[in-house]
Amino acid sequence: xxxxxxxxxxxxxxxxxxxxxxxxxxxxxxxxxxxxxxxxxxxxxxxxxxxxxxxxxxxxxxxxxxxxxxxxxxxxxxxxxxxxxxxxxxxxxxxxxxxxxxxxxxxxxxxxxxxxxxxxxxxxxxxxxxxxxxxxxxxxxxxxxxxxxxxxxxxxxxxxxxxxxxxxxxxxxxxxxxxxxxxxxxxxxxxxxxxxxxxxxxxxxxxxxxxxxxxxxxxxxxxxxxxxxxxxxxxxxxxxxxxxxxxxxxxxxxxxxxxxxxxxxxxx
Numbered sequence: 001x002x003x004x005x006x007x008x009x010x011x012x013x014x015x016x017x018x019x020x021x022x023x024x025x026x027x028x029x030x031x032x033x034x035x036x037x038x039x040x041x042x043x044x045x046x047x048x049x050x051x052x053x054x055x056x057x058x059x060x061x062x063x064x065x066x067x068x069x070x071x072x073x074x075x076x077x078x079x080x081x082x083x084x085x086x087x088x089x090x091x092x093x094x095x096x097x098x099x100x101x102x103x104x105x106x107x108x109x110x111x112x113x114x115x116x117x118x119x120x121x122x123x124x125x126x127x128x129x130x131x132x133x134x135x136x137x138x139x140x141x142x143x144x145x146x147x148x149x150x151x152x153x154x155x156x157x158x159x160x161x162x163x164x165x166x167x168x169x170x171x172x173x174x175x176x177x178x179x180x181x182x183x184x185x186x187x188x189x190x191x192x193x194x195x196x197x198x199x200x201x202x203x204x205x206x207x208x209x210x211x212x213x214x215x216x217x218x219x220x221x222x223x224x225x226x227x228x229x230x231x232x233x234x235x236x237x238x239x240x241x242x243x244x245x246x247x248x249x250x251x252x253x254x255x256x257x258x259x260x261x262x263x264x265x266x267x268x
Contacts, residue, residue, distance in 0.1 A: 004021060005066065007079055008079040008081060020224045022043065032051065047069065049066065059113050063117075074231075075126060078106075080107075090197065111158070118167065125158070127154075133151055134173060135252045140202070151171070159238065170240070171239050176213055176214060177220050177243065179220055185210065189203065213245065
């Protein structure tokens with residue numbers, strides 16, 4: 001039996017991965033802070049585990065529960081994350097701290113606490129990053145870009161350290177997907193529009209562009225397939241780019257000064 005811990009398992013990426021891997025015979029510890037959804041997920045090969053990645057005590061409690069079920073883990077998938085839209089100059093620093101606490105530090109807490117179980121089987125760590133982690137940063141998406149850049153640096157450093165122990169670290173960089181995160185982003189745009197003093201027109205323009213991109217977002221199955229490969233392949237990739245935005249990828253090839261001008265002309 002293969003055992004895996006998945007954070008953020010109550011919705012979106014985490015839930016899709018949990019259900020797919022359970023069908024493939026993995027014993028899945030589905031971790032999330034949404035207790036109500038977790039209760040509904042209990043099924044063959046899925047064990048719901050309450051965990052808030054921003055609170056170390058809940059991770060330790062989860063570790064104790066998992067340890068009663070198994071002596072080892074074959075993999076950890078860190079998919080818990082949050083995203084919101086805001087201008088950095090007007091940003092509530094407490095919200096920015098929360099984004100880092102979940103997107104980066106939560107990932108680090110989980111990996112550190114559960115590593116003894118993972119190390120026993122030379123398992124693998126799969127960190128869900130984003131296309132924003134490698135692309136040139138776009139305006140009003142600072143919290144996501146900054147935290148995902150940090151996730152990229154963390155994943156690369158961790159991989160090079162754990163190579164010495166035979167533990168693989170894999171990062172996955174999804175583009176726009178059909179998940180509940182889309183609606184959260186739209187709601188965040190509305191909130192930022194109400195609150196901003198400086199960027200009404202720019203946020204309106206950015207919101208229209210984002211909604212257009214969401215219409216062309218991809219089925220989550222593409223990401224789920226990449227996660228399965230990362231979990232089961234004898235020779236997984238170090239990094240999986242899944243349906244990244246083609247236009248943004250092309251934009252990323254241009255000089256930074258020209259990218260700045262394009263944003264000004266597009267959003268002004």
